[in-house]
Amino acid sequence: MTALESTTEGKTGVSGAEIRLDGVTKIYRGQKAPAVDNISLTIPAGEIAMFVGPSGCGKTTTLKMINRLIEPSSGTISIGGEDIRSKKVDELRRTIGYVIQGGSLFPHMSVAKNISIVPKLLGWDSSRISARVDELLDLVGLDPSKYRSRYPRELSGGQQQRIGVARGLAADPPVILMDEPFGAVDPITRQRLQDEMLSIQRELRKTIVCVTHDIDEAIKMGDRVLILQEGAHIAQYDTPEVVLSSPANEFAQDFVGAGSSLKRLSLARVSELDLRQPTTATVGENAEDVKQRAQANGDRSVIVLDSRNRPLGWPWVRQLKGSTIVDPGQDLVNLDSRATLNDALDTMLVSGHGGAVVTGDRDTYLGVVNFKTVTDFIEAMQREAEAETGAAASNGADEHPSERISIAPTDEELQSGSAQ
Numbered sequence: 520m521t522a523l524e525s526t527t528e529g530k531t532g533v534s535g536a537e538i539r540l541d542g543v544t545k546i547y548r549g550q551k552a553p554a555v556d557n558i559s560l561t562i563p564a565g566e567i568a569m570f571v572g573p574s575g576c577g578k579t580t581t582l583k584m585i586n587r588l589i590e591p592s593s594g595t596i597s598i599g600g601e602d603i604r605s606k607k608v609d610e611l612r613r614t615i616g617y618v619i620q621g622g623s624l625f626p627h628m629s630v631a632k633n634i635s636i637v638p639k640l641l642g643w644d645s646s647r648i649s650a651r652v653d654e655l656l657d658l659v660g661l662d663p664s665k666y667r668s669r670y671p672r673e674l675s676g677g678q679q680q681r682i683g684v685a686r687g688l689a690a691d692p693p694v695i696l697m698d699e700p701f702g703a704v705d706p707i708t709r710q711r712l713q714d715e716m717l718s719i720q721r722e723l724r725k726t727i728v729c730v731t732h733d734i735d736e737a738i739k740m741g742d743r744v745l746i747l748q749e750g751a752h753i754a755q756y757d758t759p760e761v762v763l764s765s766p767a768n769e770f771a772q773d774f775v776g777a778g779s780s781l782k783r784l785s786l787a788r789v790s791e792l793d794l795r796q797p798t799t800a801t802v803g804e805n806a807e808d809v810k811q812r813a814q815a816n817g818d819r820s821v822i823v824l825d826s827r828n829r830p831l832g833w834p835w836v837r838q839l840k841g842s843t844i845v846d847p848g849q850d851l852v853n854l855d856s857r858a859t860l861n862d863a864l865d866t867m868l869v870s871g872h873g874g875a876v877v878t879g880d881r882d883t884y885l886g887v888v889n890f891k892t893v894t895d896f897i898e899a900m901q902r903e904a905e906a907e908t909g910a911a912a913s914n915g916a917d918e919h920p921s922e923r924i925s926i927a928p929t930d931e932e933l934q935s936g937s938a939q
């Protein structure tokens with residue numbers, strides 16, 4: 520077993536490997552100026568590094584040099600301490616997951632075939648591959664029995680992207696490269712995919728390098744954010760907190776943009792809030808018992824869970840008909856506990872309940888978040904940020920926090936909208 524395939528020792532649960540770039544330069548043929556000019560960078564094992572910067576600054580070129588889709592003109596790249604040139608290109612790529620926008624699935628192959636490309640190349644036997652396909656579908660939130668045999672054209676954009684992620688993870692590589700992975704989907708699906716990726720990463724602790732145009736995505740997803748200028752010159756490489764609170768220079772400041780104190784909302788997670796615990800019911804339970812329980816709790820709606828404690832629906836008590844609780848069959852927009860407060864507000868807006876059902880790893884039910892909890896939290900953050908930045912908070916060029924929270928419903932709307 521080589522360093523690339525082995526689990527990194529020393530950090531509990533980390534299966535990723537450190538990536539190092541030393542003086543790496545890429546000059547494309549026929550070009551005078553380097554696309555990437557002498558970049559040196561270390562991405563610690565088990566972390567997510569988000570690459571951001573203006574179009575053409577060299578993000579994708581830098582990323583693609585890590586799996587040798589592009590060969591550097593000079594400099595050295597190592598993974599897990601091993602120079603990537605010490606392996607054959609094909610072998611190297613089998614140890615690096617690669618996920619790109621839209622999933623880029625093969626249209627003539629079923630979902631299972633798409634996911635199993637690399638395990639097949641690695642010579643895994645068919646029962647191991649089939650078990651792995653099911654495990655990965657479960658991990659990315661798709662029911663294996665339903666999706667295994669489908670073709671890409673039978674999937675939504677978000678589902679295709681999930682399969683793309685499953686394919687990138689298939690052979691359990693220590694390193695995953697992602698190029699604008701969530702660029703082609705609508706904002707709510709994008710948020711869910713980001714949350715799922717964070718949830719998966721919490722279990723797997725790979726080393727992930729991800730290119731994005733979106734500074735908010737970088738701040739949300741990254742353990743570290745790399746802000747690049749033209750020629751892949753590093754403007755700043757720091758944790759999201761430091762990038763937001765202390766931009767290293769004018770370029771980083773401009774890139775992070777106005778209202779950076781507000782962007783800190785993207786750092787606050789739903790898991791930091793006190794979740795409400797309204798009445799829950801399990802499919803198959805006696806409906807009358809559930810109604811009585813809800814009434815005793817003063818709740819006008821209940822969260823219906825499946826036998827594995829995953830939320831299925833959020834019906835009003837008056838909608839509970841028949842003698843047993845059945846799968847309400849509505850599409851429930853869940854909020855992952857790793858979602859940011861900005862995401863929480865967006866999700867709650869599309870819910871008819873003035874709140875959102877929060878889930879943890881593998882979609883397990885955790886509780887409910889409502890507007891009041893979030894706005895209280897935001898107001899406390901706002902006061903803190905204003906105290907920190909003093910007069911700067913009143914700068915007219917900045918987006919004012921109150922603009923962002925004005926979407927919260929009134930108390931009256933809250934009372935009439937749900938039992939919260």
Ligand SMILES: Nc1ncnc2c1ncn2[C@@H]1O[C@H](COP(=O)(O)OP(=O)(O)OP(=O)(O)O)[C@@H](O)[C@H]1O
Pocket residue numbers: 547548550554572573574575576577578579580581732
């Ligand atoms: N195959 C190529 N041949 C010549 N020049 C190239 C090639 N690929 C990229 N470039 C140039 O190299 C520079 C960096 O490109 P790169 O795609 O790495 O940037 P990027 O930051 O990923 O951009 P974007 O955000 O627009 O995708 C750009 O000036 C681009 O025009």
